[in-house]
Amino acid sequence: MEDQKKRGLLIVIEGIDGTGKSSQAKMLAEHLRSIGEDVLLDREPSDGPFGKILRASMTEGRLAPDEELELFHKDRRQHVSDVITPALKRGCHVVLDRYYFSTMAYQGANGFDVEELRAINESFAPAPDILFILDLDVEAALTRIGARGDQANEFEQRDALQFCRDVFLSVKDETYARVIDSSPSIESIHESLKKISLAEINKK
Numbered sequence: 266m267e268d269q270k271k272r273g274l275l276i277v278i279e280g281i282d283g284t285g286k287s288s289q290a291k292m293l294a295e296h297l298r299s300i301g302e303d304v305l306l307d308r309e310p311s312d313g314p315f316g317k318i319l320r321a322s323m324t325e326g327r328l329a330p331d332e333e334l335e336l337f338h339k340d341r342r343q344h345v346s347d348v349i350t351p352a353l354k355r356g357c358h359v360v361l362d363r364y365y366f367s368t369m370a371y372q373g374a375n376g377f378d379v380e381e382l383r384a385i386n387e388s389f390a391p392a393p394d395i396l397f398i399l400d401l402d403v404e405a406a407l408t409r410i411g412a413r414g415d416q417a418n419e420f421e422q423r424d425a426l427q428f429c430r431d432v433f434l435s436v437k438d439e440t441y442a443r444v445i446d447s448s449p450s451i452e453s454i455h456e457s458l459k460k461i462s463l464a465e466i467n468k469k
């Protein structure tokens with residue numbers, strides 16, 4: 266008898282820096298576990314070898330765009346095959362802080378073609394069951410992360426973050442996508458994510 270265990274849900278949380286992804290992912294995972302669901306809380310770049318190189322480059326100095334993109338794809342291929350797919354197959358939900366929509370956004374802002382990036386990633390990475398797009402204007406997001414670089418840096422940063430925000434919103438009509446206004450309190454946003462996630466889990 267084929268194992269009839271229900272496949273887990275891939276729940277992805279995306280948004281520009283400061284929209285509350287990490288806070289919401291942690292709270293959602295903790296809530297689902299508290300009601301007996303098997304949940305893996307994870308993130309991209311992942312904690313695998315390629316992800317580690319990427320995270321190091323964020324403090325030690327950005328890699329060349331081509332090299333950086335190649336590493337994000339290598340990291341995701343390994344993350345999907347070694348972590349995400351096995352977890353979903355054993356019925357474990359995966360709550361993921363960033364996924365390939367961040368590649369579309371941030372490497373798109375770096376000059377790569379957004380739709381091409383989407384096609385490459387969707388050739389090997391499963392689409393989410395739910396994609397929460399945490400949306401917030403760039404000024405409010407920058408304030409939250411206390412990003413006060415020099416003026417020039419801020420202008421560049423603002424433009425790039427606005428580009429990213431627009432890319433995230435560009436997938437809002439997908440059946441799996443939910444745009445969540447991230448200006449309310451952390452708790453009220455958590456209530457929205459909890460309600461939507463439980464409705465999907467109960468559909469299975």
Ligand SMILES: Nc1ncnc2c1ncn2[C@@H]1O[C@H](COP(=O)(O)OP(=O)(O)O)[C@@H](O)[C@H]1O
Binds near residue numbers: 283284447448454
């Ligand atoms: N809804 C919210 N209202 C006010 N502050 C928030 C909210 N969500 C997150 N924050 C704060 O903003 C900062 C960034 O939150 P974080 O969860 O790390 O966002 P991200 O992972 O999207 O960068 C943290 O200091 C966090 O406490």
Ligand SMILES: Cc1cn([C@H]2C[C@H](O)[C@@H](COP(=O)(O)OP(=O)(O)O)O2)c(=O)[nH]c1=O
Binds near residue numbers: 309310337364365371
């Ligand atoms: C997953 C992913 C992240 N990123 C970027 C977004 C972040 O600036 C950085 C690290 O992600 P993260 O740790 O989420 O940083 P933050 O908490 O500040 O948002 O990696 C990409 O450029 N491409 C990607 O595919």
